[in-house]
Amino acid sequence: xxxxxxxxxxxxxxxxxxxxxxxxxxxxxxxxxxxxxxxxxxxxxxxxxxxxxxxxxxxxxxxxxxxxxxxxxxxxxxxxxxxxxxxxxxxxxxxxxxxxxxxxxxxxxxxxxx
Amino acid sequence: xxxxxxxxxxxxxxxxxxxxxxxxxxxxxxxxxxxxxxxxxxxxxxxxxxxxxxxxxxxxxxxxxxxxxxxxxxxxxxxxxxxxxxxxxxxxxxxxxxxxxxxxxxxxxxx
Numbered sequence: 232x233x234x235x236x237x238x239x240x241x242x243x244x245x246x247x248x249x250x251x252x253x254x255x256x257x258x259x260x261x262x263x264x265x266x267x268x269x270x271x272x273x274x275x276x277x278x279x280x281x282x283x284x285x286x287x288x289x290x291x292x293x294x295x296x297x298x299x300x301x302x303x304x305x306x307x308x309x310x311x312x313x314x315x316x317x318x319x320x321x322x323x324x325x326x327x328x329x330x331x332x333x334x335x336x337x338x339x340x341x342x343x344x345x
Numbered sequence: 346x347x348x349x350x351x352x353x354x355x356x357x358x359x360x361x362x363x364x365x366x367x368x369x370x371x372x373x374x375x376x377x378x379x380x381x382x383x384x385x386x387x388x389x390x391x392x393x394x395x396x397x398x399x400x401x402x403x404x405x406x407x408x409x410x411x412x413x414x415x416x417x418x419x420x421x422x423x424x425x426x427x428x429x430x431x432x433x434x435x436x437x438x439x440x441x442x443x444x445x446x447x448x449x450x451x452x453x454x455x456x
Contacts, residue, residue: 264444273446276445279442287443289443290443322389326442331377332377333379334389338388
């Protein structure tokens with residue numbers, strides 16, 4: 232059973248470009264979470280999705296950021312018009328259905344904005 | 346979800362037990378204690394969780410006090426690969442599934 236797969240592992244973008252980060256959850260997991268870790272800081276929750284639904288996006292910046300988890304295919308975190316402050320490690324996690332909230336994390340995508 | 350307090354850093358000698366404390370004095374009856382760790386530059390890793398009974402798995406043991414206001418994660422024979430930041434997170438088993446990360450404890454296992 233493959234773990235949570237994130238790609239790309241490293242992504243370099245210039246200011247104003249778009250960044251697309253992909254996350255394939257573990258087999259059988261229908262819940263996906265995105266977290267961001269700024270350099271030398273802790274992890275911050277961004278968004279929680281189930282198939283075709285956003286359940287909690289309270290940690291997402293109001294502008295330029297969006298996330299989806301379609302019926303088929305990976306979850307996508309999209310950042311439009313990137314700025315230098317978006318440079319961070321973005322981690323995706325997946326979990327099976329309740330009752331326990333055990334989240335399995337991918338290796339992350341390191342986004343660098345030039 | 347209840348707030349947790351952990352020491353910022355700890356040291357442990359290789360081969361010895363590492364005991365990482367966590368205070369969660371405002372924990373409520375339906376909230377579980379979860380432990381994760383993050384080895385430098387890697388994705389976080391689930392370790393163990395518990396409600397009120399002590400728990401043990403292949404990675405660690407979790408001791409929860411009777412009043413549930415604190416807990417201790419025990420790595421019985423720490424190795425250099427256990428050097429990481431360890432996070433104690435309190436969460437209910439309901440629909441609120443997002444993990445709120447504190448600063449954790451940075452554990453250094455020394456040879």
